[in-house]
Amino acid sequence: MKASINYVGKSPMAAGMRVEFENIRPCKKKHSNSSYFSMVAIEESRKTVTVPSLILSTKMDIKRFIKSIIRRESEAKKKVSLNSIYKNVDEQLKDNRMKIDFKYKSHFFSETAFIFFTNY
Template sequence: MYKSVEESKIQISELMLPSNTNFGGKIHGGYILKLMDQIAFACAAKHSGSYCVTASVDKVNFLNPIEVGELVTMKASVNYVGTSSMVIGIRVESENIKTGSKKHCNSSYFTMVAVDDNGKTIKVPGLKITTKTDAKRFIKAIKRRESEDERNLDLNKIYKDIDTHLNTLNAYRVQVQIK
C-alpha cells in the first residue's frame, strides 16, 4: 500500500499568547518544539494509521524570534518512509496579523516510528511521489541519513583512539590536563 504526500499533510495555526513567553519576552523555543512534535505525530499517524513515537529530531535552528500576538503556522509532510519509520518535514512561519508580514522561523525533520499497542514497530505504507518537490525531499532525506551514518562512524573513531585526536584541541580555547 502507498499513500501520497498530499494525503498525510497537516497544517496548524495558533495565536501566540503571553503565557508562552521566555524571560526575554519572546515565545519560548520549548513551546514551539512541543507544537512541532505534536504536528509531527499527527502527520505520521495520519500516514501510518497507527500510534507513532518520536525517534529523533534533526537540528532545529531558530531563525527568527516569534512575538506575542503573532499567528504561528506549522506545515508538516511525510518526506521519507522506511519500514516502520517516517521523516516528517516541518516548516514554522509566524505572521503579524496587523501587518500581514510573514517570517520563516524554523524548519526541522522529525523521525517518527509507527508502533502497535505493545510498542512493537509496525510496517508503514510506502510513499507515492507525485511531484518533483516530493522527490527532492525524499532524496534529501536519504542524503541526510547517509551523512549521519558517516558522521557516527567518524565520531566512534574518536572514542576508540582518543590519543590520536587530542591534538585537535590545540586550535581551541581549552586547557587539557589529562592525567
Template sequence: MFKPTEDSRIQISELMKPSHANFGGKIHGGYILSLMDNVAFACASKHSRSYCVTASVNKVNFLNPIEVGELVTMKASINYVGRSSMVVGIRVESENIRTGKKKHCNSSYFIMVAVDEDGKTVPVPGLILNSELDAKRFIKSIIRQESDTKRSADLENLYKNVDQHLDKLKNYKVKIDFK
C-alpha cells in the same frame, strides 16, 4: 500499499500568548519544539494509521525569533518512509497579524516510528511521489540518513582513538590536564 504525500499533510496555526514567552518577550524554543512534536505525531499517525513515537529530531535551527501576539503556522509532510519509520519535514512560520509580514522561523525533520499497542514496530505505507519537490525531499532524506550514519561511525572512531585527535584542540579555548 502506497499513499500520496498530500494525504498526510498537516497544517496547524496558533496565536502566541504571553504565557509562551521568556523574560525577553520571545516565545520559548521548547514550546515551539513541543508544538512541532505534536504536528509530527499527527502527520506520521495520519500516514501510517498507527500510534507513532519520536525516534529523533534532525537539527533544529531557530532562524528568527517569534514574538508574543504573532500567529505561528506549522506545515508538516511525510518526506521519507522506511519499513516502520517516517521522516516528517516541518516548516515553522510566524506572521505579524497587524502587518501581515511573515517570517520563516525554522525547519526541522522529525524521525517518527509507527508502533502497535505493545510498542512493537509496524510497517508503514509507501509514498507516492507526485511532484519533483516530493522526490527532492525523499532524496534529501536519504542523503541526510547516510550522512548521519557516517558521522556516527566517525564519532565512534574518535572515542576509540582520542589521542590521534588531540591536536585539533590547539585552536580552542581549552586546557588539557589528564590525571
C-alpha cells in the same frame, strides 16, 4: 506551522516542519525555523511494524524524499566517523584544556560525563 512526511522506509519515517511567523499589520509571513525528525513505527509489544508506502504526488514531494535519503546517508557516515573518535577519545582530547568528571549522577541518565573547561 507546516509539516510533511518526507520519507518512509519499512518502519522508519522522517518528517519535516516549517515554522513561520506573521506580522499582522503588513500581512507578511516570514520563515522562522525548520526542523527534521525521525521516528519508527512500533506496535504495542514494542516491535517495529511496517508502514504504508509514501505517495509522491508533486515535484516538491520528490525533492523532499531525495533530500531525506541524502540526510539519512549523511547521518550514517557521521555516526561511523564519531564512533571512531569515541574509540580514541584520549587521543582526540589530549591537547585540549578540560577535565572530565564521571562522578556526577544525573536524574536523566545513570551516568553522565560533564566536561569542564578550566585554566589548567
